[in-house]
Amino acid sequence: MDQSKEKEARTITLTVDSRLEDVFLVGLAVRSICSYTSLSVMEASQMEVCVVEAVNNAIKHSYHLKKGYDVDIIISLYPDQIEFKVCNSGEPMKSTAEARVNFDPKDVKELPEGGLGLYIINSIMDEVSYRCLDGRNVVRMCKWIKPRVSLPE
C-alpha cells in the first residue's frame, strides 16, 4: 500500500489474551466500528464472523489453546475499504485448506466439520492473505466499502 493511502487510514489496535472466552469482545468492537461505515448490519455481522474466526484460529492453532499470549487485531479504516490484520507470535499456520461445501446435503456423514472458518473468511472478504515473517503471523483481510462518511481531518 502506498504512503498516501496509509495517511488516509484511521487505525486502532486491539489486543486480546489467547482465551476463547474473551474473543467475543473483539467481535463486539468490530461490529461497532463497521457500523460507522457504509456496510449494512448484515455485512457488519459478517465482518465480525471473519475476525472472530481468524482470532479463534490464532488461539487454537498458533497458541494451542494456551492462555497468556497476545493476539493483536489492527483495524484500519480507509475511505474505500476496511482492513483487519490479526497477528500472533505463535506457531505458523500449517494448513490453509478450507472446507469443501459442494457436499451432498443428504449424506449427513460426509458433512464438513473442519476448515469452515477459512471457507467463511475467503467467501466473505474481498482480499485475504497470510504471511509469516520474523516469527510474526499475520492474517490480512480486507473488505471494499462504498465511500459514505468522510473521516475526521
Next chain:
Amino acid sequence: MIFEDKFIGGILVVKPLEKRIDASSSTNFEGHMVEAIKDGHNRIVLDLAEVDFIDSSGLVAIVSTLKMIGPRGDLVIGGMKETVMSLFRLTRMNRVFQIYPSGEEAVNTLCDGFKA
C-alpha cells in the same frame, strides 16, 4: 451456557438462552445435545430465537448433533435470526437442515410428520 428445554408431544425443544454459540461455548452446547440424545431424545427442535451470533465452531457443533442423531431421528431448527441464517446459507447448511421461522412452527411440523 444456559438452556431452556421443553418436552412437547414427544419432541424435545432445546432453546439456548445465550446470544452466541461460538468457540468458547460450542463444547458446552454439544455436550448438552449429546446428553439429550443419550437420554433417548432423537426428535429435537433447536430454537435459536435468542442467538444472534454463530461462528464455525457453533455451526460444527450443530452439524455434529445432526450426525449423532443420524437417520433414526430429526434435528429441526426454528427461530433463526437473519445474521445466523446468512452463515447457514454461506456454508450451504440451509440445504441440510429443515429450518422454520419459529420454534413453534418447527414443533408443529415435526408433530404433523409424526402423526402422518
